[in-house]
Amino acid sequence: MNVSLMIESLPALLQGVWVTLELVVAALLIGFCIALPTALARLHGNALLRSIAVSYIFFFRGTPLLVQIFLVYYGLSQFDFVRESALWPILRQPYWCALIAFSLNTGAYTAEVIRGGIQAVPSGQIEAARACGMTPTTTFVRIVWPQALRHSLPAYGNEMILMVKASSLASTVTLLDITGVARNLVAETYMPIEILSMAALIYLAMTFTLGQGVLAMERRLAAGRS
Amino acid sequence: MFDLFGFGHLLLQGTWVTVQLALISLVLGLGFSLLGAAMKLSDFRLLRFAAGVYTTLFRGIPELVVILFIYFGGVVIVNAVARQLGYDRYIDVSAFAAGVAALSLTFGAYGTEILRGAILAVPKGQVEAARACGMTSLTIGWRIVLPQVWRYALPGLGNTFLIILKETALVSVIGLDELMRRTEVAVGYTKQPFTFFLTAALIYLGLTAIVMLVQRKLEQRANRGVIARSAV
Numbered sequence: 280m281n282v283s284l285m286i287e288s289l290p291a292l293l294q295g296v297w298v299t300l301e302l303v304v305a306a307l308l309i310g311f312c313i314a315l316p317t318a319l320a321r322l323h324g325n326a327l328l329r330s331i332a333v334s335y336i337f338f339f340r341g342t343p344l345l346v347q348i349f350l351v352y353y354g355l356s357q358f359d360f361v362r363e364s365a366l367w368p369i370l371r372q373p374y375w376c377a378l379i380a381f382s383l384n385t386g387a388y389t390a391e392v393i394r395g396g397i398q399a400v401p402s403g404q405i406e407a408a409r410a411c412g413m414t415p416t417t418t419f420v421r422i423v424w425p426q427a428l429r430h431s432l433p434a435y436g437n438e439m440i441l442m443v444k445a446s447s448l449a450s451t452v453t454l455l456d457i458t459g460v461a462r463n464l465v466a467e468t469y470m471p472i473e474i475l476s477m478a479a480l481i482y483l484a485m486t487f488t489l490g491q492g493v494l495a496m497e498r499r500l501a502a503g504r505s
Numbered sequence: 506m507f508d509l510f511g512f513g514h515l516l517l518q519g520t521w522v523t524v525q526l527a528l529i530s531l532v533l534g535l536g537f538s539l540l541g542a543a544m545k546l547s548d549f550r551l552l553r554f555a556a557g558v559y560t561t562l563f564r565g566i567p568e569l570v571v572i573l574f575i576y577f578g579g580v581v582i583v584n585a586v587a588r589q590l591g592y593d594r595y596i597d598v599s600a601f602a603a604g605v606a607a608l609s610l611t612f613g614a615y616g617t618e619i620l621r622g623a624i625l626a627v628p629k630g631q632v633e634a635a636r637a638c639g640m641t642s643l644t645i646g647w648r649i650v651l652p653q654v655w656r657y658a659l660p661g662l663g664n665t666f667l668i669i670l671k672e673t674a675l676v677s678v679i680g681l682d683e684l685m686r687r688t689e690v691a692v693g694y695t696k697q698p699f700t701f702f703l704t705a706a707l708i709y710l711g712l713t714a715i716v717m718l719v720q721r722k723l724e725q726r727a728n729r730g731v732i733a734r735s736a737v
Contacts, residue, residue, distance in 0.1 A: 341713040342706040343674035345685060350706065353692065354699035440565075447567035451678060458570055471577035479566045479574065486565040 285473045288464055292477055295460035299485075302374075302446050302456065306381035307439060313386030318393040332390070339387035344445055347384055352376035352452045373452040381449075385442050392438055396431030397423060429500045436493030440486045447482075457481055509704060512691035516701075519687030520708055526601065526683060527670045527712075530608035534669070535662075537613025542620035556617060563614030568672050571611060576603040576679045604676035608669050615665045623657035624650065656727040663720035667713060674709070684708060 321332040339347065355361045355370055369375045400423050408418040450459035461478035465471045509516065544556035563571065579598045587596055627650050635645045677685035688705040692698045 338706070338710065341671075341710045343671040343685070343709055345674040345677070346702055346706045346709060349689075350699065350702045354702045357697060357699040444565075444567040447569040448675075450569070458567065458573075461570070462573065465573075465577060471574065472581055475570060475574040475578060479562075479570050482567055482570065483562070483565045487561075 281470060281473050284468065284470055285477050288461075288468075288474050288477050291460050291464060292457055292481055295455055295457040296481060296485075298449070298454060298459075299443070299446050299456040302378060302381060302449055302454075303439075303442050305378055306385055306446070307442055309378070309382035310385035310389050310442075313382065314389035314393055317386065317390035318397060321390065321394055322397060336387045336390055339384050340391070344380065344384050344448055345451060348377055348380040348448055348452055351380045373449075373454050377449045377452055377454055381442070381446065384445070385438065388438050388441075389435065392431045392434045393427065395434065396427035396429075399430040400426045432493065432497055432500060436490065436497075439493070440489055443482065443485050443489060509691070509701070510695045510697070512687075512695065512701070515687045515691060516684060516704065516708065519682060519684035520712075522601075522681065522683040523670075523673050523685075524712070526604055526608065526673045526676060526681070527666070529605050530612055530669055530673075531666055533605065533609035534612025534616055534665075537609060538616025538620050538662075541613055541617030542624060545617060545621050546624060560614045560617050563611050568607065568611055569675050569678065572604065572607040572675055572679060575607045576600065579603055579606070600676060600679045600681035603679060604673070604681055608672060608676075611672070612665055612669050615668075616662060619658050619661035619665065620654065622661075623654040626657045627653045652727075656724075656731070659720070659724050659727055663716070663724075666720075667716055670712060670716060671709065 317332045317335060320328040321336070324332065351370075352373060355376075361367065361370060404422055404426075405418055408422045409415075413421070446456060447458040449456045450462055453459070455463070457478050461474050464474045468474065541556050541559060544552040545560075547553060576598060580596075583596050583598055587593075631649055632645055635649045640648070673683060674685040677683055677689065680686065684705055688701050692701045695701070
């Protein structure tokens, strides 16, 4: 093992950390905004909305993320109307394509997490809220949602960790995230063990910190319960 | 119908490689899971520690990095070891072997936790009762513990296999001719990326659906005693 090379590679890899973090945070935020309406459509929508939500979730959970990224990045350019549209300057950049694919992917997984959280709220509480005269919206905002959040936190924590790991696929569309930088360095130095161990350590630090953060939050939220 | 500019049969060949990769990783991964769970529940601190390091590493590092590490790093390690043993010809590590190693070790890391939980879920009283009836440890394991572990662990193992099935696509990055790689080749020739990547997606979706179906059948079978009792 060439330790000095590992230390030398650190600054370049840390540059990649920013790209990874940016992609993960943005994808989780956008994914969450997709997930909530999808979960609600799946639970309470009419037949059309429900079937759209179910097919969206089935497609994005049933196919590899790599295929989804390639469908957005390479696939869309097959259509002339996409290439002539105003969105083309965005859709031809790997960064935005990766972000779109990540967001849609985590949105589908998160929708199922949220659905589980909502369904775990005892129906007696909803009936009681209705009996007190709350509208369905108030019932959801005040009774269902706060508890659904708490129920889904452990599973959502896992999803966040999976997203950090999945973000390494950004390197397949030329992005210089941690894995992308590492692959370039491996090609330059022919020292795969040193460089990839360093990248693996950085990922471990990220997933470990995230896991501990979620645990701490679970403990805080559980404190409200008797 | 499944012609696709003449690339249909290539995609099917790739699908077969994908299926082989997934199934071999499943079998080996189940072995790693059993080993890992046994280590985590053992009385020796060193074994417990080693299993802990294993699951933390493989659950915290992206699978793509694991695959790259085993493929590129594996060549370096294998050749260094071979040189130590006095073999000085270059040894190549096949992409298939690297993929199987990466995916089965990943499956094993998740499976270890699932099996550990399932073993702990078997009520202690049953094991004590079996021992009081004069069963040997081996008989207890085979007749009392394992059938129930199987029942508790099936949902988790099924989900993990679905994840591994989708992650076989990552092995295309190191050049194995599985479904994803074949699709990329077809795209290169035909310049029809959307058509082909969508076809690949639908094939993966079909495989996922089959696995889900098999999982449901197995779960029904594993739960047959329990369902019968609750119906009474």
